[in-house]
Amino acid sequence: MTDRLKGKVALITGASNGIGAGTSELFAKEGCSIILADKNFDEAKHLCNEISKFNPNCIALKLDVTSENNWIEVIQKSVNIFSGLNILVNNAGIYSRKLIEQTELNEFEEIIKVNLNGTFLGTKHVIPEMRKMGNGSIINMSSTAGIVGNIGSGAYGASKGGIKIFTKYAALQHAHENIRVNSVHPGPINTEMISENLSTPSNTNKIMSKIPLKRIGTVNDVAMGVLFLASDESSYITGSELVIDGGLTSI
Numbered sequence: 001m002t003d004r005l006k007g008k009v010a011l012i013t014g015a016s017n018g019i020g021a022g023t024s025e026l027f028a029k030e031g032c033s034i035i036l037a038d039k040n041f042d043e044a045k046h047l048c049n050e051i052s053k054f055n056p057n058c059i060a061l062k063l064d065v066t067s068e069n070n071w072i073e074v075i076q077k078s079v080n081i082f083s084g085l086n087i088l089v090n091n092a093g094i095y096s097r098k099l100i101e102q103t104e105l106n107e108f109e110e111i112i113k114v115n116l117n118g119t120f121l122g123t124k125h126v127i128p129e130m131r132k133m134g135n136g137s138i139i140n141m142s143s144t145a146g147i148v149g150n151i152g153s154g155a156y157g158a159s160k161g162g163i164k165i166f167t168k169y170a171a172l173q174h175a176h177e178n179i180r181v182n183s184v185h186p187g188p189i190n191t192e193m194i195s196e197n198l199s200t201p202s203n204t205n206k207i208m209s210k211i212p213l214k215r216i217g218t219v220n221d222v223a224m225g226v227l228f229l230a231s232d233e234s235s236y237i238t239g240s241e242l243v244i245d246g247g248l249t250s251i
């Protein structure tokens, strides 16, 4: 355990699995108090039990990021328990591979609701608490799909592009309060979310062949970037886009 986040309190959404789980573990190792927030409470609780073995300052809360009331409750509980909040990682997200003509309106809306509305609601309700602390770092999980187009899910791309530009508005509106807001743009990362895309060696090789660094990213690759943006090491960085994609979008 080191102390890059010592004394800070972080709320991480989508913390039960994949990138959110890896980020939560890394934050806990860096001395942070953490709130693991996920729709899937049982898995969040399980991870919290594991983390508590080396960092007791960990709680799990049930949160559906699409519910404004849920956000208000979770932020209030977090602040009551840890006496404030310094970091929010808006990481929860869903993905679909459907082409535009195959996508029903309600499916499009659901992706926007979780990915984009969820990020908006979290940002809206955490700002007053960060203002009280006199500092804050909000990290919004976008994607390379929010920077460049692809043959795949237009709904997902639209939600992630929305997160990218929303991040800049939030950064500009709250810079004077020492609240920083940045977006992270991973390329393909080996988690449940893209397990279908990586289901056969031939599919995996096809994806890898397009990546200049010739490998699929890991959860830790992304968590290390999020850690940097959460810590005071990035104190002059706001409104920026951290791309973690093995060079994919440089082509």
Ligand SMILES: NC(=O)c1ccc[n+]([C@@H]2O[C@H](COP(=O)([O-])OP(=O)(O)OC[C@H]3O[C@@H](n4cnc5c(N)ncnc54)[C@H](O)[C@@H]3O)[C@@H](O)[C@H]2O)c1
Pocket: 013, 014, 015, 016, 017, 018, 019, 020, 037, 038, 039, 040, 063, 064, 065, 066, 091, 092, 093, 094, 095, 114, 141, 142, 143, 144, 185, 186, 187, 188, 189, 190, 191, 192, 193, 194
């Ligand atoms: N895996 C990738 O290749 C990749 C690439 C770029 C960006 N991302 C983004 O990274 C983030 C994490 O993705 P992952 O790969 O770890 O996915 P994952 O499916 O492994 O984990 C997503 C987590 O979000 C939670 N979640 C889903 N809907 C929720 C809701 N309404 N409220 C609260 N929690 C909810 C799930 O329970 C799960 O724990 C997402 O925003 C995703 O879009 C992933």
